[in-house]
Amino acid sequence: MWNELKAAVAAALEAAGLASPERLARLDFAIPREPSHGDWTTNFCMLFAKEVGRPPRAIAEELARRIGDAGGIVGSVEVAGPGFLNFRYGDAFLASLPARILAEGVRFGNSDFGAGERILVEYVSANPTGPMNVVSARAGAVGATLVALLRAAGWDAAGEFYVNDAGNQVDLLGESLAARFAERIGGDRPLPPEGYQGAYLRELADTLSETEARTQLAAPDGAKWFRDQALERMVAWQQRDLGAYGVAFDRWFRESELHASGAVSGTLAALEARGMIYRATHPEGVSEAAQSRVKGEEGAAAAEATWLRTFGFGDDMDRVVVRSDGRPTYLLPDIAYHRDKRERGFRRAINLWGPDHHAYVATLSAALEALGLERDFLQVLIVQQVNLLRDGQEVKMSKRAGEFVTLRELVDEVGADCARFFFVMRSASAHLDFDLGLALRQNDENPVFYVQYAHARGAATRRHGAERGLEPASGAPGPLGAPEEVALVRKLATFPEVVRGAAVMREPHRIPTFLIETAAEFHRFYHACRVVSDDPDLSRHRLRLCAATQQVLRNGLALMGVSAPERLEREAESTP
Template sequence: MTPADLAELLKTTAAAVLADHGLDTAALPASVTVERPRNPEHGDYATNLALQLGKKVGANPRELAGWLATALADADGIASAEVAGPGFVNLRLDASAQGVIINKVIDAGSKYGNSDELAGMNINLEFVSANPTGPIHIGGTRWAAVGDALGRVLSTQGARVVREYYFNDHGAQIDRFTNSLIAAAKGESTPEDGYAGAYIGDIAQQILAKEPDVLSLPEDEQRETFRAIGVDLMFTHIKQSLHDFGTDFDVYTHEDSMHTSGRVDQAIAKLREAGTIYEKDGAVWLRTTDFGDDKDRVVIKSDGTPAYVAADIAYYLDKRERGFDLCIYMLGADHHGYIARLKAIAAALGDDPATVEVLIGQMVNLVREGQPVRMSKRAGTVITLDDLVEAIGVDAARYSLIRSSVDTPIDIDLELWSSASNENPVYYVQYAHARLSALARNAAELGLIPDTSHLELLTHEKEGTLIRNIGEFPRVLKTAAALREPHRVARYLEDLAGDYHRFYDSCRVLPQGDEEPNELHTARLALCQATRQVIENGLSILGVTAPERM
């Protein structure tokens, strides 16, 4: 019996109890909460349903809990039901009911944990979107890991997710990048506001190899050649780094295309129709303060050139016209102002501001031997994705960036995350999977296969804890999707790995010596198979490998 099964049982039982006592069944909530108590002595699961209902139906919560407990005690799969405190009901399942969870995992395989909670929803997930003026820095790397994992989490709940990279190839930063390339090609020092780092010199040399006569071209042609080839080479490197990191995108949208395609003009025309545009001081403004922003925004400057927000407006409209119900933007720590701005843009265009969600990611610091690491070999001034992967590998890099809430700054200890020890969270989880894989191989050599025919034999305390934690996986995914928090999956996997290691230390899975294999051995093998499947599913969602040998 999974937590979802138990919640449904509680709901139907409560409806019957209310009806038997002449109380209003309409007071029942749409969904019933079932939780695992922190103290296992309080039972396998607990519910506060009687406390929720008592006041609504005019009954004493503890008395109502007693009626519920009496009815539940007679239900199939319930070993005991007891009233606790002011109106909680603590429940214990019998072993056969818990075994249902194992069967569900084995039957569902890689789909275990999935639901149709978000079926029919089209979500645009925009993340990383770093300027094409240098390698992906460590902050963008956090989004590369978290954004990809969030996309996978949302997909498990039935949503159609399109991962999108907004390519900022328009504006002053591209001019500075171009100037830096030209200076490097001429052997001059980096401009004061330019980009430093060995990668600039590398790209300049590649451009010279492609276009040997570029420095003799007229200035406009020279600049355009360095700009076009340089941006293309930089973005090719960015895409390759992301791909090697396990993060790929479905769509790449160029900011420049918002201007060249007429999208900006179309968006402004639509805003004029809505009456949310006005002119002042020779500029064109959007009344974003009418929709919660702290100030109105200039859309077209007094010199006739579009302000940065113009492309933001056009880009949002473009997403909505492509049929997305929800647009999630994942932005850096210095972009808090964009939350109100983007929601105001949606509202000004006549949409519910809830169609926009903005997630803000905090800073990442690397530490080695207790000291911060600040300089990159290639980029010079910032630590990059490539630096992190070189230091600790893809799996550890992804896991370390995903396992903390994005609104929390994190320090990554390079020595810890590259170590083969239980102190290293990704090693701890992966080792559990490798240990389970070795166990399956050893069982096969003995001619033993998992058998779900006698799961009622799994009565040991550690078996019950492990089974119930396996049963939590669907709820973890549902919550992670609803709250946009893939770190919940990582933390869950660490708890599950711990439960497995404790189970393995307490419950012998394979026969030893001359011991004859029995039904308990094969039932425990089934539990191990289910555990291995859940760990594999969770690691896959994080984009981390599940090794069979370590």
């Protein structure tokens, strides 16, 4: 519908002699929140009034006269307020919409807006050194929904998990596993001072083949074996937990691949060739603000390191890419990884990071620009932290004490549907309070059930109709008599635009918001309009409207990976 509107207005602009490529590119439409303002609106007459040299209302009035019906969609156009152009659906279009929705089925809501542009969403990417926490759970829900949204809106999107399997954290993990195995057989191999203390490593040690592990414990290069064992089991564990959560990635990309293929050293060479690399004990490029920091610290400046000129590309100082001892910092493989993404043909990369990495956004963006990638290649979304509550009381999460709620525990307790809906429901950039008690409650405080109930209620109504031999209408559009019917159809009509907007803005939370509103609209309709009645014709048309609503709810829930049950099991009444 957005496309049809744009074409109609573009033609009117052309006819009025006001068209230009720059203006057409900025031409946009929105759905007004106030129903009396129509079904669609655009403010562009106000935006161009100055440069055209005419009052906005005069431009709007001229265009309103020239705009056609946009392929049967638009019933009326009016000029309102300071120069808004408001469009209203025609009755015939609204009446035909339920049938259109059912004909499009799972594709209703999709568009080609992304024009097939390739885009890679990297998310979760939790270090394989311990169980995933609730922030990973949130990132998993948001990331998976974002990928689904981008695909629905016409992008060629893929989801990827970056496995940090090359740093010294993984070495430490292997050492910790060796220590736990030694402990199991009564051997002497102390846990490293910075080692991982969680109970999961003891469990993991128990699954090792005893003979093999004994041999490797004694072998001079046995550390590598423990490292690989620990890594593979941790990654498999992550894959299992995320799978149970309904989050699947197109690829698990390993950092070690970049080292093995020479991509890391190749990236350094490429940066060098662009004159972005120098060796020094101190950074050459430093902002005034960071200057005091550099002077304040003295420990790091013993020997020459290799620096990258990120200062000048938006970072506040240059950064070390190779340490003075010759080992690369984390930054260099990160650059190599993003270079690899670009070379695989992705035009854009979206990364979901935790709040503790937000300062790193400027550094990596600057580094990629220094490498010559497009300025808009990387987009980082910060997924804010989660405050876990239980009936209003904060759940303390301290890793040391081991009271740490994992993704698995969360899914086990509230279910994947509930967890995913709650995480996607709030904008990713805002801190989130997640109340475990509330999520478990199966009543009207819980929006997941509210939406699922609307779907199940539609299904129950259709079952009821079928018992009387009434199936949803399949022929010509029926009249929309009651205002509640019209309101519901209007709401369903907005779904493609909600999907498009959520994808363009990278705001998955708009989907659950829409679903809650749609469910409310359906419940209102259900109360006001008897669906299965003595009038078979009317009954079949209303059953079709139920079916169309279910389709939209299902499509929206599917974007979030949440199920749309045909029936909800009633909670057993505790009263006898």
